[in-house]
Amino acid sequence: MSETTYPLGETVTIERKGLRDRVYDLVLDMLVGQAVAPGTRLSIDAIARDLKVSPTPVREALVQLERTGLVTREPLKGYRVAPQITDSQLESLFDTRIVLEGGAAELAARHSDSLVPRLEAALEQHRAVTEKVRAAAAAGTLSVALLREYFTVDWTFHHLIFEGTNNPFLIDMSEVISTRVHRMRQTVLSGVTDAEDAVVEHTRIIDAFRSGQPEEAAAAMRDHIEKVRFRSRSDAHSH
Amino acid sequence: MSETTYPLGETVTIERKGLRDRVYDLVLDMLVGQAVAPGTRLSIDAIARDLKVSPTPVREALVQLERTGLVTREPLKGYRVAPQITDSQLESLFDTRIVLEGGAAELAARHSDSLVPRLEAALEQHRAVTEKVRAAAAAGTLSVALLREYFTVDWTFHHLIFEGTNNPFLIDMSEVISTRVHRMRQTVLSGVTDAEDAVVEHTRIIDAFRSGQPEEAAAAMRDHIEKVRFRSRSDAHSH
DNA sequence: TCGAACACAATCCTATAGGAAATACGACCC
């Protein structure tokens, strides 16, 4: 009986994260949630006043944000919301995604057995939300909240593959990609035009995983991202 | 004459980086330079006293270090030097390198013409330092400084390929990999045993770039890293 | 009317002080 008599069950979510992480979450939500104009100054003191905290944790949160690329910093001049992504950077982002996610798919194929069911569940949600989006679009009641929900379930599929690699480095890099992709969609796109295409391509990816051949999974993933890139180009030009 | 009478020439290296970046550089040098035992506490106040600065910039530098994975943080408990890399993590690190550097080679092959000369110059330095290492090892005067020089020229070759992609995201991720690889070599290895092999394999990579076929460059790079992984395993077991 | 210089305000950056938590150490009891 080495068990101590713990009153467990109440303090389940201890969540001792300190002020820094809470400020980080709040600012991050503000950046990816609402559409903030690029170049907007992020005053340390102003944020501290708004959040009723001292400038120190705000300062730390901004350092962390800077590493994600969402904010830029000039010493002695302050922080700003990162400028709009350029066409050149967008191409680089897609190149990086193809390298990273293609490789991740190849590695995750080692554990296809446990991965495929989770991907199927995610795809099912993806389908459901797609249907909601289509209905809302037809009714003219497409809300921002629904769009965010769609982006989330879409990315969940991709994130599951990263997690399927069990590779902490790749998972960490996927976070960086994730924030950039989210912000890109927020500022560039205004709606969802390729939901059906994405569902079909995700289905193909699952099929490739079922085959058990890593190269096929990687090829399906690269093909998917390449097509997303192409559709993204069309959207940008039509805008 | 719109020129103001500037006393130019003396403040050439303005280098307005703020205290934060200078502290960051110093701590980083300490971590990758000297061998610091994993788990060592990094007291904010102590570092601030040593560097004669206030805790605030130290705190920001540590947040930045945390993102690189060299230090870990527990809220309300402080920062520590990241624990020794495990065998499992080492395998993940090599997997990530294969994905990242293989993809980078494929992308960099688009600009082979300008890249190959730079790679050749780096390889020449690599050869020269290898010769110095061999001579020093034979004479029994292998210094830590020389080892660091070897690691640097070796990594320069890999870093050039990342830069050759002109992809800011990949270049950024290469920095993360770089710090981990450097620290790994610092703590795991005690010497250089595969210098000649590395030179040969780097030569093959350049040849692949000369062929102009991206797939060959990627394959040569993956092959090289796979062999480094294998030799690293042997070293670890013999230790 | 345009340009430059000045002054004001806002902001960042750094330093110092105090409260809260965690670690380390010693004493005490079983």
Next chain:
DNA sequence: GGGTCGTATTTCCTATAGGATTGTGTTCGA
């Protein structure tokens, strides 16, 4: 002797204040 409790020190965390710098708006002069 081992384990537990209590105290003291160290450390982290937050808040506040002051110096330095940047940006802005205004005024003056050509």
